[in-house]
Amino acid sequence: MEWTTLVEGAHLLIGTDSDTIAWWQMCIRAIVIFFYLLFLIRVGSRRIFGKNTSFDIVIGVMLGSILGRALTANSQFFPTIAASAALMLLHTFIARLSFHSPRIGHIVKGTEARLVDSGKILWDGLKRTSITEHDLMEGLRANGGLMEVDQVKAAFLERNGKISVIKRESQD
Template identity: 40%
Template sequence: MIAETGAFFVWLLGLDEDTLSVRHMVARAVVVFAFALMIVRFGNKRFIGANTAFDVILGVMLGSVISRAITGQSPFVPTLCAALVLVALHGIFANVAVRFDPFGTLVKGSARRLIQDGKVDWDAMRRSNLSRDDLLEALRLRAGLQDLEKIKEARLERNGEISFIRHDE
């Protein structure tokens, strides 16, 4: 029975084929989608909701690796194992980053203060590759304001967004 099941999956996924048919590609897409969903759900939930470079890199690499399993550019099972290792590595790095701040800063970056008491730190803006127009756009979109002097503090956060704290009115 186990041998028959194994033979069925070899046939269905085209594991012994040099050229993949539509059946193989569709079956691989279903298996890889289910596998990717499982390992992402099993992994760190931050990866989907957060957009730090640390998380984006996992998304790009995971997509690149698992796509190869669907198209047959790489061996099927080793490719899925590589995807699992990427998600596990992301989880390990995230756990170390939580416990060891310098490592967290290394892999996730750090926030940078752009405004303090209505005054723009132009050196921080230059180091962040942000223009005055970028800052004003973020101010309008995120704080609903047009006047920088109403801002107590603004920071370029680790995920690339600018956060604003208003002066108490």
């Protein structure tokens, strides 16, 4: 089969112009993009939707935006697919670079912030991270089952935006 015949067949299936794309062509685009994105995530980096650091969220939003343009034919299909592959390669490269270089990891993903130390609220930490006392108490209840700050050995605002809690040893 000739190359031009394949290209013409692909254009017929997915459409080429946003003004003339049919509903069934958009459905085919949706199916192709679904399996393509599934492939990208499986081969590239599954962490995009698991870690929820700002680094991963930015990539996820960008991927959705780029592939959404391909779906609705606001951009050419194949260049958009190529751009999303380049974005996934960039994400994988930066994630691996961050793994090998903690300094790069801190720049790209940020660092945790201590909010409680030995039962005392660290007000500077709350102020620096824009966490209110109510947010902190919610995190203590949700993640440590604790009602009082004096029950906490340490609490951190993690890079993914969640509060983690280390309980104090019981003093029986």
